[in-house]
Amino acid sequence: MSTEWQAPAIILSARPFGEGGAVVNVITRDHGRHAGLVRGGASRAQSALWQAGNMIEARWIARLADQLGSLSGEMVHPAAALAMEEPLGLALLTSLCAVAEGALPEREPHPVLFEGMIRVVSRLVHGAGQAMADYIRWEAMLLAELGFGIDLASCAVTGAVEDLVFVSPKSGRAVSAAAATGWEARLLPLPAFLRAADDDGAVAAWADGLRLTGHFLERDVFHGHHRAMPEARVRLVERVMA
Amino acid sequence: MTTIATNPLVTVKSNSAPMRNIDPVEDLIALLARLPGYGRRSARRAVLRMLMDPQRQMLPLADALRNAAEAVLPCDVCGNLDTRSPCHICDDPQRMQGLICVVEGVADLWALERAQAHRGSYHVLGGTLSALAGIGPEDLRIQPLLARIEAGGVEEIIIALPVTVDGATTAHVLMDRLGDTGVPVTRLAQGVPIGGALDVLDDGTLAAALRARRPA
Numbered sequence: 183m184s185t186e187w188q189a190p191a192i193i194l195s196a197r198p199f200g201e202g203g204a205v206v207n208v209i210t211r212d213h214g215r216h217a218g219l220v221r222g223g224a225s226r227a228q229s230a231l232w233q234a235g236n237m238i239e240a241r242w243i244a245r246l247a248d249q250l251g252s253l254s255g256e257m258v259h260p261a262a263a264l265a266m267e268e269p270l271g272l273a274l275l276t277s278l279c280a281v282a283e284g285a286l287p288e289r290e291p292h293p294v295l296f297e298g299m300i301r302v303v304s305r306l307v308h309g310a311g312q313a314m315a316d317y318i319r320w321e322a323m324l325l326a327e328l329g330f331g332i333d334l335a336s337c338a339v340t341g342a343v344e345d346l347v348f349v350s351p352k353s354g355r356a357v358s359a360a361a362a363t364g365w366e367a368r369l370l371p372l373p374a375f376l377r378a379a380d381d382d383g384a385v386a387a388w389a390d391g392l393r394l395t396g397h398f399l400e401r402d403v404f405h406g407h408h409r410a411m412p413e414a415r416v417r418l419v420e421r422v423m424a
Numbered sequence: 425m426t427t428i429a430t431n432p433l434v435t436v437k438s439n440s441a442p443m444r445n446i447d448p449v450e451d452l453i454a455l456l457a458r459l460p461g462y463g464r465r466s467a468r469r470a471v472l473r474m475l476m477d478p479q480r481q482m483l484p485l486a487d488a489l490r491n492a493a494e495a496v497l498p499c500d501v502c503g504n505l506d507t508r509s510p511c512h513i514c515d516d517p518q519r520m521q522g523l524i525c526v527v528e529g530v531a532d533l534w535a536l537e538r539a540q541a542h543r544g545s546y547h548v549l550g551g552t553l554s555a556l557a558g559i560g561p562e563d564l565r566i567q568p569l570l571a572r573i574e575a576g577g578v579e580e581i582i583i584a585l586p587v588t589v590d591g592a593t594t595a596h597v598l599m600d601r602l603g604d605t606g607v608p609v610t611r612l613a614q615g616v617p618i619g620g621a622l623d624v625l626d627d628g629t630l631a632a633a634l635r636a637r638r639p640a
Contacts, residue, residue, distance in 0.1 A: 272592055273596075412555055
């Protein structure tokens, strides 16, 4: 294992450490979720940089690979500052970081998820409406990466590939409208944008999407670690529903 | 279980209290070193200075500490720390009591008072929402603020929370809760600080300043 690397990263969290320091969690393409000690990270001079959601060029160095190590960084994209004025955008950004931090194992690379996060953060510049569908797709991608993917290829009952409008909360497989007749109340609605990459959806579809991925995140990822759904994710759902 | 060693430099262990050293000098150093801005080295220097002249430096300090500990209490109205409740700010008829500035902590209230920029009253929230620290809306003094508004006479709420992700999240939640009250809510401006050269500002502040530009 390397004792030094430099890579683009997204800040997931910064926990105060001592008087002016911070233990910062970042995610990178090749090193996954990675923590490091930032000297002066909570100081007035540096606190703007170490805000969750910011994209930075990070440098990590340690004497031994299994040490916490020392982290430094330079701003690439001040996503946190740009999202602060928009309640939904900020809720989305904090939820993205909190879910990644809570769900992903440390130092395990997930390049697809990192690229998905970059896409969400980049689109957030144009408003939360542009990024919400990508965020929900990212959560579905996270489930798949962790081995709990939802299967939207065909109907679990009939094998049909058309008119898939529900997902079974048990198996995580899609169910067509015809096969769901009489069972609608017990199934999770499947928003169309989860099957079409170019569809940004709307508020009702986002709520359905968050409910769908939230069900499996809670059951398979967070409960598995005896943890509750991150507060930031709960607040995002509340804001979408409001 | 309580064990007291005979060696004066050995610490006392107790189930009910934090570990305390029975050597009074080490005990004092350890207590001072817990305060913000102090490490063991600076605590030792301060203790040594005080021990040089205990009558003039130590005993008055001990008296002052005791007096402050016994006299200071949180204001029932705003959460400020003062020797009386309601505090001298809430009780001041010269101040605009209907103009409430919401701050994270007493340190922020003191900063605004030092600047003499606000002539209204305050409301200390007692923190910001933090997923990491497990602080939710119910842990903050939002309900007492709503009660103050409900009691009447509030003309404006100024939100003066930190410009961090947690601070902004708290501000949004607060604005949601205050939305139904009908009281005008404002926030502090963000942008270039006094004496700030643009080339040394961080990207986030520059972006916020550009977005918040106004007609000259």
